[in-house]
Amino acid sequence: MKNEIPADALKLIGMEKRREYGVTKKDIRRFAQAIGDPNPLYYDEAYAKTTRFKTIVAPPLFCQAFAFEDVPPEQLLPDGSPVEADVPIPAKRLVGGGSVFENFIRFKPGDKIVVASKITDIYTKQGKRGRLYFIVHETCFYNQRQELAAKEVTTFIKRM
């Protein structure tokens, strides 16, 4: 129900933001520790050489480490919720959502990662406890060869 979404919010659809980072061994090792995955493929070069990858590679959902926009803290909402879901709609609490993650090329140390993200849709539905607003956010992750390495589509759900 698009006509119930404020025009200021709809204007944000399709506005792409891009940023670029370098992938390091440290990023991969710490991400693996954070997700509780002890696979030596993520930190042991000698082991990694024995695998089909021949080098350390990142865990499948590693791009999550670069997905949230790293705006200065003063630009965050009071609850610190991701700015990706900060759109002018009559709802403020982030109450859930879902993700679809597609993986095409594994990142490895030394790679460049270009993050391109945009809102692709905003819509609303009546929920059991009030109106719910859905913000669909797409993030594409490219490597230094401009190849699409991964893509995540996240649906944020907000309500009052």
Next chain:
Amino acid sequence: MENQIHGTDVVAVGTKLDKLVKKPDVKQLFMFSAITWNRHAIHYNRQRAREEGLPDVVVQRGLIGNFFAQLLDQWMQDRGDILRLEWKVVRSAIPGDTLTCSGVVRRKFSRRGDTLFECDLEMVNQEADAIAKGVGTVRFNN
């Protein structure tokens, strides 16, 4: 580990993946928020989480996705790739929960000469409440 595979030809629809049990604690939630630069207070500020009606700080949706990814990787043993993972959190998980991830092959199909498997995924807590559901598509490399 009876369900670890030795050849994709022997994997049939209905095959169950070995379960994976995860016990996230506050430290893990902190580390995952830090590495993903997720500054949402419901993942580290217990008072704030409770003010929002949550039982405690809650496990990040992204971390739950990684638990599903580990379930699939455990099955494939570095011999395959996760091409697609879709998941949805249906109930909040909190530190101290015991989360059991399970999966079952629901579809086997060919694409450009590769054999792909689509698996239904589920995560439950120690009370057998559903926490998350998902679908993972994987490809084995020969």
